[in-house]
Amino acid sequence: MQLKLNTKIILGFAIALGVLLLTSVAAWYSIQQLSYYTQRVEHTYQVLQLTSDLRMRMRDAQSQVRGYLLLNDTTQKQSFGQVMKDARTDFGKLQQLTQDNFSQQARLDTLGLIISDEMAYLNEFRTEQPSADATRRLVIGDRKMQESIKQVVDRMKAEEEHLLKMRRQRQDVYEHTTPAAIITSAVLAAIIVLWLFNKIYRELNANAHLQQQLTQANADVAHRIELIEGLAERVVQGDYKVKIKDSGQDSLGNLATSLNRMTKTLDENFSILETRNKELDQFAYVASHDLKAPLRGVVTVVKWIENELQGELSQQMRQYLDMMKGRLHRLEDLINGLLAYARVGRTEQKVEEVNVAQLVSEVTEMVVPAGFRVETPTPLPTLLTDRLSLQQVFTNLMGNAAKYHHKPEGTIRVSCQELKREYEFTVQDDGPGIAPQFHEKVFLMFQTLRDRNTAESTGIGLSIVKKILDEQKASIRIESEEGKGAAFIFTWPKQPPAALPLPL
Template sequence: MTLKTDTKIIFGFALAVGILLLTAAASFWSIRGLSVQTANVQHTYQVLQEVESVTAVLKDAQAGTRGYLLTGDTVYLRPYSMATGQLPASLARLEALTSDNPSQKARLDSLRMLVEQEFRILRPLTEIKKSMSQSAMQTLLDTDRQTLRQVRLLYSRIKSSEMALLAQRSALQDVFEKATPIVVLVSAVLAVLITVWLVMKIMRELEGNRRLQDELAGINAEVSRRIAQIRTLAEQVVQGDYTVKITDAEEDNLGGLAISLNRMTQTLDASFSALEKRNKELDQFAYVASHDLKAPLRGVTTIVKWIEDELAAELSPQMRTYLDQMKGRLSRLEDLINGLLTYARVGRTGQSAETVDVNQLLGEVADLVVPPDFTLRVGPAMPTFVTDRLGLQQVFTNLLSNAVKYHHRGAGHLEISCGEAGNFYEFRVQDDGPGIAPEYHEKIFLLFQTLRDRHTAESTGIGLSIVQKIINEHHGTICVESAQGQGAGFIFTWPK
């Protein structure tokens, strides 16, 4: 398994730090051992020195007391006086030094008892009384010699034990004295080797990364060039050129994408050629519908009018009713043909942008479709902007015409307002007519859908479909807010 560069460097650092910690621990252990053994050796020397001091002071006290007994001079009692102050402190230091050695502590207890016994013997001799007989003094002196002999014997044992301990500690001290420099040297050498190895490893990884970056830069430049070709193709397709091709023979994902895009442009070229042909056929159909279909309609309408004019006296009321229904059907059929033609042409004719004063535009539309008995209120925030005048005029014409056409009273009130909606203007056309039930809010925008009786002449069901198609062509939206009996508000957005 190949590790990442960061992982390798981290692993190398961790290994180096681990080995350095081990070598540092070994060096610390060696130096610490040397320090401990040196302290132990010094401790042994202190014990020997204190024991020898106790023995020497006790011996001086004995000699001074004997000198005093021989000469009577109190100067000889000075060692005894000094011993009474020095020996308790020396014994206390020895007790502290041998607290970790039970056997030596037992010997020290015996030594303390002998010292106390020696003081009990020497004290009467330093205070000579006339009542002490020569024999009693001789007995004390003999006891003193024996006590001092026991002290020397105990001293010898203590010294032997400490010397054996000293030899053992000195041997360990020698071992640590020899091992410590070696451990420190080995640790230093290992630290240098690890550092050098780690630096070389990092340098190799960095060199490999530089080579990889150079390779990636070359690949990135090539990929950028090929993507630029794809972008150029996409821009040309957006502009309507479907004959463009990409020359990319690489067998990778981008090469496969280039082949797919070439196939797509080829398919689009064929599809748009077929679509152009269909549009031409639709234009031809519109021409036929506007001339060949409307001409017979006008002929039939004319014949009906002739019948009414020439046979006016002979027509019964029932016959006049039939003729009126026929004229209504013919008028509705003509409106239906005109609406279909308008719907088919939405988005297929060129949109000429011009400056439009919406307030003025609404005045023109109102003059055409709003009767005098209706009131129209136009809000104060109507904009003036550059847009497709004809398309916006068709939208307002259809909405206002529908509001008038489907009003349930003879007169009504219409209101138009405008607001901001980001990159769009939001217009609202509100009436006070019969309203539209919520279940029909989506249905009314479908072709041939009307809420009135189909026999009503003016209800073709195409007007709102045309409005929605025009607004969709301009990337806007339209919806209705209404309830039964509460009027209707048509809200649509138009790009600024």
């Protein structure tokens, strides 16, 4: 498993720190042991020194008494007292120093008894009169006790010398181990740090090289993406012959190949579409001229029949002729509506400043009957847009409000609400209303909610409105209930949408 650089650095420092801690603990332990055995060696020297001093003081005590008996020197008696006091002090120190040594404590107990007997024996001669005989008896009698003291002291010295030898050996071991531990710790730490530095240096060089490769790769990818964006922009502007030269064997190369195929297909399809549109234009021309001409001829023939046979026509026949004229006029309106629907989005839009209040007033004069009242309860804006498209929307909505009203008189309200990026217009009437289940249906082609015999309608007007609003990237909805009037609410952009190529 490949570790990250940060993980390697942390792991390396952790290992180095662990080694340092371990070697430091070893060095600390070695130092502590060295200090301990140094103290123990010093302790042994103190015991040896005190045992020698104690024996020497007991010999001095005998010398003091012997000097008194030989020379009758009373000062020797005073010196004897000080020597015995020093001997007791040395004995007490020995007891404290050998508290951790049971065998030495046992020897001290024996030595203490002998010293007590020695002191009692010497004190007896301090009261005698000085004489050679007394001196001889002192020396002879004290020889055995001095020998006993010497034997006990020699055994204590032998024990301490054995301990001294063992402790000196341990001291020598730790004297050599401590510097070795410290040097080993330093060497290991230096080796680990150098190894870690080498690894970090290599990783940084590798990362720098990889960064250069990534930078170059990012620059190449950015350039290729820029080419793709350029192709997309050219396609948006209507250039379907554009191609990308990208031979890369990766996702971007595959995308470039797919885009090239797409532009080729679009170019072919738009060529076909151009042909179809020319055919549609031809059809529109035929529909607007060749189809209208026969319709007008039929209307004329009907009028001739009415004029020529005015006295011979029955009431039923006159009704049939009126129905025929109505159907012929509706057929002409249907042809005109289809042509208007087909032209939506196919004519070049002329953006100009439009006063919506003035536009509504003009539409009112054109399509709203005299019996209807048009109100504008809110101010209507002035905006830059295609005047003909907005006029067509208001014309169809206001015309429908009057045309499908259930009374000869009514009220139409046109209001506006300003939103963030668009205006929201409402065209509301007080007519019969539209049931909720028909709110979406009315925008479909040829859909009408009334009997075609009752009100002549092509069912195209609201479809044209919906198509115009789709071209403007706007929306429309209905708020209405049956019998409570209808409100058509549509949005209109404050700024005209980005210009797109007209259909061919």
